[in-house]
Amino acid sequence: MDIAARPAAGGTILDITGDIDLAHSPAVRKALLQEIKEKKTPKVYLNLEKVRYIDSSGIASLVEGLKASRDLGSRLVLYGLSKSVREVMELSRLQKIFEIHDDEAQATAS
Amino acid sequence: MRGRVSKSRTTRRESKQPNDEMLLKLELRSNPEALCLVRATVERAAEVLHFPEGDARAIVRSVDEALANVMRHAYGGRQGLPIEMRCRRWSGESIEGKQSGIEIVLQDHGIAVDPAKMKGRPLNEIRPGGLGLHFIRQSMDVVEFSRKNGKNQLRMVKYLTPTPRPAGSEGE
Numbered sequence: 279m280d281i282a283a284r285p286a287a288g289g290t291i292l293d294i295t296g297d298i299d300l301a302h303s304p305a306v307r308k309a310l311l312q313e314i315k316e317k318k319t320p321k322v323y324l325n326l327e328k329v330r331y332i333d334s335s336g337i338a339s340l341v342e343g344l345k346a347s348r349d350l351g352s353r354l355v356l357y358g359l360s361k362s363v364r365e366v367m368e369l370s371r372l373q374k375i376f377e378i379h380d381d382e383a384q385a386t387a388s
Numbered sequence: 389m390r391g392r393v394s395k396s397r398t399t400r401r402e403s404k405q406p407n408d409e410m411l412l413k414l415e416l417r418s419n420p421e422a423l424c425l426v427r428a429t430v431e432r433a434a435e436v437l438h439f440p441e442g443d444a445r446a447i448v449r450s451v452d453e454a455l456a457n458v459m460r461h462a463y464g465g466r467q468g469l470p471i472e473m474r475c476r477r478w479s480g481e482s483i484e485g486k487q488s489g490i491e492i493v494l495q496d497h498g499i500a501v502d503p504a505k506m507k508g509r510p511l512n513e514i515r516p517g518g519l520g521l522h523f524i525r526q527s528m529d530v531v532e533f534s535r536k537n538g539k540n541q542l543r544m545v546k547y548l549t550p551t552p553r554p555a556g557s558e559g560e
Contacts, residue, residue: 334456369526369527
């Protein structure tokens with residue numbers, strides 16, 4: 279699992295590589311909350327193009343990030359969801375709660 | 389058996405025919421780093437049994453979530469404790485007729501699971517946690533929790549291809 283941050287339109291992109299499971303969701307949670315709560319980044323884009331798998335603990339980390347961004351009036355934007363990740367979002371009925379885009383161009387233009 | 393919780397499509401009759409062969413028996417430790425290895429192994433097992441891609445993902449997701457539950461709840465996050473996973477080709481009958489598929493049984497020595505508390509959270513609540521069991525129930529055809537000889541056991545079955553019911557049959 280690797281998490282890298284880079285600047286993007288009005289915010290920061292977090293590029294995630296690897297599976298977001300019980301072993302690695304704490305790292306995703308930490309990176310998200312650091313951007314949202316500590317750095318007060320107005321737009322945090324989560325690039326999930328290289329995430330093959332996400333479990334319920336990963337979804338919980340994203341929900342925490344979403345709640346923090348709502349509390350602070352910032353935005354959390356997800357893009358590049360694989361079929362597997364999209365399926366889990368649908369099972370959680372969260373696909374309409376999160377702001378989700380197909381790719382980086384669409385996400386950063388939003 | 390005490391504290392058994394089953395899904396509505398639980399099987400009534402199961403046969404142990406020559407096809408009911410053991411595919412895998414894994415003894416792993418309660419280390420989250422092991423989950424990726426189990427996922428890869430279970431994915432291959434589902435492929436060997438010719439499950440469609442979506443069903444294979446559902447099986448992998450269920451095993452992963454079940455193991456994560458054992459590690460987090462039954463073992464309270466303690467690492468290095470034993471978990472056994474058995475996986476076999478399965479055949480039997482369900483309310484939908486003759487079925488074949490995959491059966492996965494997990495056993496751990498953790499604290500007793502209270503089936504009454506194994507409900508997961510309502511999906512309309514947007515809050516972290518409580519989704520793992522929901523994923524399992526959504527993904528598998530049979531989900532049974534039990535406690536035997538000081539061990540928690542979770543048995544899950546996924547049907548390979550539902551056999552159409554004969555005309556006029558009302559089922560069980």
